[in-house]
Amino acid sequence: MCEAPANGRPNMAPVYPQAGSYPEFAKLVDRENGQVDRRVFTEEDVYQAELRQIFARSWLFLGHESQVPGAGDFFRTSMGEDDVIVVRQRDKSVKAFINSCPHRGNRVCMVDAGKKSRGFICNYHGWSFGIEGSLRGTDGKVYDKDEGFEKSQIGLTPVAQVESYKGLIFGTFDPDAPTLTDFLGDFTYYLDIMLDNDEGGTEFIGGSIKSEIDCNWKFPAENFVGDILHAFWTHQSGAQAILGGGVDLGARYDELAFQASVYGHGIETNLDKVGNTRTLGYPDLVDYVFDLSEKAKERLGEVRARAIGAVSSATVFPNFSFLPGQNTFRVWHPRGPNKIELHVWTLVNKNAPEHIKEQYRKGVMMTFSPGGVFEMDDGENWEYSTRVNQGFVTRQQPLHYALGMDTSDLERDLPGHIHKGSLNDANQRLFYTRWAEFMECDNWTDLQNAYTASPKKSDQAAE
Ligand code: FES
Numbered sequence: 001m002c003e004a005p006a007n008g009r010p011n012m013a014p015v016y017p018q019a020g021s022y023p024e025f026a027k028l029v030d031r032e033n034g035q036v037d038r039r040v041f042t043e044e045d046v047y048q049a050e051l052r053q054i055f056a057r058s059w060l061f062l063g064h065e066s067q068v069p070g071a072g073d074f075f076r077t078s079m080g081e082d083d084v085i086v087v088r089q090r091d092k093s094v095k096a097f098i099n100s101c102p103h104r105g106n107r108v109c110m111v112d113a114g115k116k117s118r119g120f121i122c123n124y125h126g127w128s129f130g131i132e133g134s135l136r137g138t139d140g141k142v143y144d145k146d147e148g149f150e151k152s153q154i155g156l157t158p159v160a161q162v163e164s165y166k167g168l169i170f171g172t173f174d175p176d177a178p179t180l181t182d183f184l185g186d187f188t189y190y191l192d193i194m195l196d197n198d199e200g201g202t203e204f205i206g207g208s209i210k211s212e213i214d215c216n217w218k219f220p221a222e223n224f225v226g227d228i229l230h231a232f233w234t235h236q237s238g239a240q241a242i243l244g245g246g247v248d249l250g251a252r253y254d255e256l257a258f259q260a261s262v263y264g265h266g267i268e269t270n271l272d273k274v275g276n277t278r279t280l281g282y283p284d285l286v287d288y289v290f291d292l293s294e295k296a297k298e299r300l301g302e303v304r305a306r307a308i309g310a311v312s313s314a315t316v317f318p319n320f321s322f323l324p325g326q327n328t329f330r331v332w333h334p335r336g337p338n339k340i341e342l343h344v345w346t347l348v349n350k351n352a353p354e355h356i357k358e359q360y361r362k363g364v365m366m367t368f369s370p371g372g373v374f375e376m377d378d379g380e381n382w383e384y385s386t387r388v389n390q391g392f393v394t395r396q397q398p399l400h401y402a403l404g405m406d407t408s409d410l411e412r413d414l415p416g417h418i419h420k421g422s423l424n425d426a427n428q429r430l431f432y433t434r435w436a437e438f439m440e441c442d443n444w445t446d447l448q449n450a451y452t453a454s455p456k457k458s459d460q461a462a463e
């Protein structure tokens with residue numbers, strides 16, 4: 001219960017949840033043996049702990065600066081299961097609020113996005129809020145006559161911190177969370193493959209596509225963090241249908257391939273120049289990425305320049321993923337242990353020619369949208385994994401994440417936990433290790449010093 005202030009009116013200051021510690025859930029991940037207990041995907045108790053330990057604390061992806069160019073521009077999204085509004089302020093900063101009226105909890109913003117809003121009005125009893133979240137007015141009849149009604153004490157609950165990294169906006173409900181760049185750690189080095197390969201910066205184009213998949217949110221997150229392995233099996237027939245040829249991830253690429261992981265954020269890449277971009281089906285795009293890659297060597301160096309369009313995938317812990325080269329960015333919003341709401345965008349360089357932007361937009365829709373060939377391939381697998389894991393006897397059996405347990409690549413001088421080869425479960429083990437760290441740790445000092453932090457190269461020899 002909130003303490004009542006001296007005037008007898010309720011205290012309406014924001015309340016942010018405190019983290020606990022769930023060592024019994026952390027034990028469901030066995031890093032030493034490369035096993036994950038299936039109960040992490042099925043149990044309601046585990047899911048509720050995820051909302052508290054992970055989604056109420058982590059920096060979560062909200063959107064791109066290009067979605068809210070001017071004051072009053074806004075969009076609606078989620079942080080975990082919490083509905084939020086993200087809105088550009090008059091001072092150019094971006095703020096975010098829980099999209100729920102402090103009166104009876106109704107949504108104050110019903111639409112997905114809008115421009116130049118001066119505020120939000122609740123449908124239920126007419127309370128209205130400014131874009132900075134304060135209560136501006138009521139219905140003008142009842143509340144204003146209530147002596148002691150403290151309008152100035154009431155407002156939308158703000159997301160505790162909002163920050164951007166090179167155009168991407170993130171928020172956290174935890175006032176004690178470290179800065180966004182500390183949370184991302186050395187993973188910014190890999191984010192720059194997409195966000196900083198050209199001096200003009202990036203933008204989202206074509207709106208966003210939303211769909212639901214009946215799967216646990218961690219299946220897509222772990223798939224994108226480091227499961228290229230599935231591509232030449234799951235996507236083989238789709239690739240033949242759409243491209244006229246299969247997916248080739250043979251030995252010729254594996255020499256250069258590596259996985260990198262920092263704080264559970266991970267990227268896997270084969271460095272095969274434009275493998276991902278080729279799947280979009282436009283020769284012009286392939287030429288564009290070849291040129292871009294050449295020019296980007298100065299900004300990013302040889303390795304990251306090669307990764308721009310390569311067969312690769314990435315996840316920012318916990319639930320924000322992207323595919324370099326196919327340029328699809330996506331969030332797997334949890335909706336219970338067995339369902340996600342998927343939001344998808346297409347990212348392009350602002351300086352790219354218009355016909356290139358248009359080819360990216362159409363290419364993403366053909367491959368990674370609800371009607372896209374590869375999205376459908378993936379979604380079916382994640383739904384079956386989720387459904388079958390619910391069997392009572394089935395969920396007593398651990399799952400195998402032990403591929404490449406002994407690999408590491410100490411010669412490659414890159415930030416993070418580096419493992420050689422793409423046919424390896426290393427990034428997935430580190431994703432679940434980070435999951436376990438969030439379950440167990442009740443403070444950020446321990447979280448930021450945990451095993452998944454970037455190792456010093458001298459320590460890495462012992463891995
Ligand atoms: S619920 Fe919003 S004004 Fe009553």
Ligand SMILES: [Fe+2]
Pocket residue numbers: 230231234235374378
């Ligand atoms: Fe896939």
